Amino acid sequence: MAERLLEIKGLKTHFATDDGMVRSVDGVDLSIDRGETVGVVGESGCGKTVTALSVLKLIAMPPGRIVAGQILWQGRDLVPLGADEMRKIRAKEIAIVFQEPMTSLNPVYTVGDQIAEVIRLHEGLGRKAALDRAAEMLRVVNIPNPQRRVHDYPHQFSGGMRQRVMIAMALSCKPKLLIADEPTTALDVTIQAQILELLAEMKSTFGMAVMLITHAMGVVAETAQRVVVMYAGKVVEEAPVGELFRAPRHPYTQGLIRSIPRIDTASVKKTRLEAIAGVVPSLLDPPAGCRFAPRCRHARAACLEAMPALREVGPGHKVACIL
Amino acid sequence: MAGSTLASPIASPQVRAAQRKHVSPWREAWRRFRRHRLAVASVVILGLMVLLVVIGPLVWQVPINEIDFSAKLQGPSWQHPLGTDDLGQDLLARMLYGGRISLAVGLAAMLVAIVVGVVVGAVAGISRGSVDAALMWLTDLFLSLPQLPLLLLIIYLFRDQLKDVAGPEIGMFILIVIVIGGFRWMPVARLVRAQFFSLREKEFVEAARALGASTPRLVIRHILPNALGPVIVAGTIDVAAAIIAESTLSFLGLGFPPDIPTWGRILFDAKDNIDFAPHWVLAPGVAIFLAVLTINFIGDGLRDALDPRKVM
Numbered sequence: 352m353a354e355r356l357l358e359i360k361g362l363k364t365h366f367a368t369d370d371g372m373v374r375s376v377d378g379v380d381l382s383i384d385r386g387e388t389v390g391v392v393g394e395s396g397c398g399k400t401v402t403a404l405s406v407l408k409l410i411a412m413p414p415g416r417i418v419a420g421q422i423l424w425q426g427r428d429l430v431p432l433g434a435d436e437m438r439k440i441r442a443k444e445i446a447i448v449f450q451e452p453m454t455s456l457n458p459v460y461t462v463g464d465q466i467a468e469v470i471r472l473h474e475g476l477g478r479k480a481a482l483d484r485a486a487e488m489l490r491v492v493n494i495p496n497p498q499r500r501v502h503d504y505p506h507q508f509s510g511g512m513r514q515r516v517m518i519a520m521a522l523s524c525k526p527k528l529l530i531a532d533e534p535t536t537a538l539d540v541t542i543q544a545q546i547l548e549l550l551a552e553m554k555s556t557f558g559m560a561v562m563l564i565t566h567a568m569g570v571v572a573e574t575a576q577r578v579v580v581m582y583a584g585k586v587v588e589e590a591p592v593g594e595l596f597r598a599p600r601h602p603y604t605q606g607l608i609r610s611i612p613r614i615d616t617a618s619v620k621k622t623r624l625e626a627i628a629g630v631v632p633s634l635l636d637p638p639a640g641c642r643f644a645p646r647c648r649h650a651r652a653a654c655l656e657a658m659p660a661l662r663e664v665g666p667g668h669k670v671a672c673i674l
Numbered sequence: 675m676a677g678s679t680l681a682s683p684i685a686s687p688q689v690r691a692a693q694r695k696h697v698s699p700w701r702e703a704w705r706r707f708r709r710h711r712l713a714v715a716s717v718v719i720l721g722l723m724v725l726l727v728v729i730g731p732l733v734w735q736v737p738i739n740e741i742d743f744s745a746k747l748q749g750p751s752w753q754h755p756l757g758t759d760d761l762g763q764d765l766l767a768r769m770l771y772g773g774r775i776s777l778a779v780g781l782a783a784m785l786v787a788i789v790v791g792v793v794v795g796a797v798a799g800i801s802r803g804s805v806d807a808a809l810m811w812l813t814d815l816f817l818s819l820p821q822l823p824l825l826l827l828i829i830y831l832f833r834d835q836l837k838d839v840a841g842p843e844i845g846m847f848i849l850i851v852i853v854i855g856g857f858r859w860m861p862v863a864r865l866v867r868a869q870f871f872s873l874r875e876k877e878f879v880e881a882a883r884a885l886g887a888s889t890p891r892l893v894i895r896h897i898l899p900n901a902l903g904p905v906i907v908a909g910t911i912d913v914a915a916a917i918i919a920e921s922t923l924s925f926l927g928l929g930f931p932p933d934i935p936t937w938g939r940i941l942f943d944a945k946d947n948i949d950f951a952p953h954w955v956l957a958p959g960v961a962i963f964l965a966v967l968t969i970n971f972i973g974d975g976l977r978d979a980l981d982p983r984k985v986m
Contacts, residue, residue: 458900459980468895469885
């Protein structure tokens with residue numbers, strides 16, 4: 352069995368607002384092995400990003416707070432760690448790439464300086480050596496003419512190129528886990544494909560594990576080995592990618608998969624694209640039972656009473672549904 | 675696998691070719707600054723003025739306080755190129771000498787205001803809650819204080835002590851700089867705080883934090899440089915305001931002693947005689963005007979030059 356890198360157990364991250372506690376992440380279990388790509392999917396506001404930010408403890412506290420659970424990084428719990436120790440883990444062990452490449456780079460420094468800053472901070476390299484490494488990283492992420500581009504400012508790069516720079520920066524200290532938080536959402540489709548390709552390439556070069564957060568099922572199908580489906584702050588299904596698309600067990604996952612536009616069948620059958628009826632429940636006051644029950648076409652009385660726990664239904668396939 | 679090698683080492687001829695093309699950020703800034711013609715002209719004019727007040731009194735060795743009633747209120751002549759005042763003192767000598775004090779007070783008070791303002795604004799802007807509230811409360815307090823009576827009091831209280839410690843001129847200089855700077859930092863602090871509020875939510879700050887930057891590093895390296903544009907402009911305006919504030923103090927008899935000329939002092943002395951000796955008011959007026967204008971243009975040019983997004 353592969354080495355377990357990250358294990359999240361019963362994570363609850365809540366936000367105090369004027370209206371009350373928002374339970375953005377409400378009991379999430381998730382694990383990532385060395386070198387594995389795990390897709391985390393779910394619609395907006397289901398807690399994907401908050402889970403990722405909790406791992407790096409980048410939640411603004413207050414109003415946010417990790418109220419329960421453990422985040423085990425190679426067996427060591429990150430939740431009680433102080434700011435100084437967390438800083439050493441960021442970028443060096445776990446790095447993150449955000450979805451907004453246009454504004455994620457500081458406009459007043461050259462991209463080389465910004466990559467070099469991360470390297471100098473974590474590896475204690477000199478300015479010159481760090482800049483050389485930065486140029487090398489730009490070359491690795493396939494930016495043409497890296498020796499010159501390293502001295503360019505962010506505004507001289509296009510969106511896709513900036514995302515490449517962000518990936519170069521995140522990988523510059525060779526982290527063991529890269530969290531990609533919707534890395535392609537802000538980019539157009541052809542660039543999306545390029546960035547996903549780059550991520551796959553980087554994975555084979557550096558061998559890091561990837562936690563790919565997205566709401567696009569297609570992206571997951573192409574890149575991940577294992578998929579975790581989240582709904583309203585909880586994990587509802589977890590399965591190897593092939594199994595999930597072949598035999599989704601949770602009605603929510605089934606709905607998600609049915610809502611993917613398919614170029615091969617839609618044009619022939621002229622069917623309407625299916626949508627999941629209803630809206631995501633408020634995380635202020637989530638329903639008592641299964642959180643998906645109000646929108647579920649198979650819901651029955653038992654569903655409204657208690658949230659079903661994740662249970663194993665096949666090898667590596669877990670689902671939180673009584674059906 | 676994590677320790678796998680990073681492909682091939684960089685080919686060295688390429689490195690050299692690329693580095694030849696590369697210009698350092700400061701050279702780049704200088705290149706952009708040069709395009710700003712008004713700013714360059716202002717640097718030249720201000721430089722000349724500074725040069726003039728620094729070496730002028732050494733060349734034009736007429737005493738600044740030699741009273742000669744037979745030559746009072748004379749217009750420009752070869753003997754007195756800028757004319758004389760109502761005591762027959764040579765105006766050129768007084769202008770040159772006064773320029774030293776006025777320019778020094780303006781720049782030093784601006785520095786005090788900027789440094790205090792940036793520190794207060796940055797600390798308030800990055801910390802949430804009670805620290806921010808306390809600092810803004812302090813800022814509002816300073817803004818709402820009646821400044822003139824307070825200036826009077828401070829100068830009255832500390833003038834003699836400082837004179838004893840540092841001598842009449844230096845002591846007064848320090849006092850005036852601190853007093854003027856100490857009452858002009860509030861707009862800068864508010865400006866910086868507002869900038870910080872919007873900048874700290876920016877993704878690049880979040881990204882830097884995610885990559886392991888500490889809070890002081892975030893503030894100094896990532897947020898502050900992005901907030902400096904408006905601060906530079908505010909600073910140049912402060913120079914002008916400080917020169918004028920000094921003249922107000924002089925007018926009230928709270929500034930430098932009357933026998934020490936400053937531009938503001940000369941201007942105030944001149945205004946009563948504007949009807950029959952217009953030359954007198956002209957010299958300090960033009961000098962203050964030029965100093966203020968050129969410093970503003972320089973600030974403008976600096977802001978553009980230091981902003982890499984500006985493609986010129």
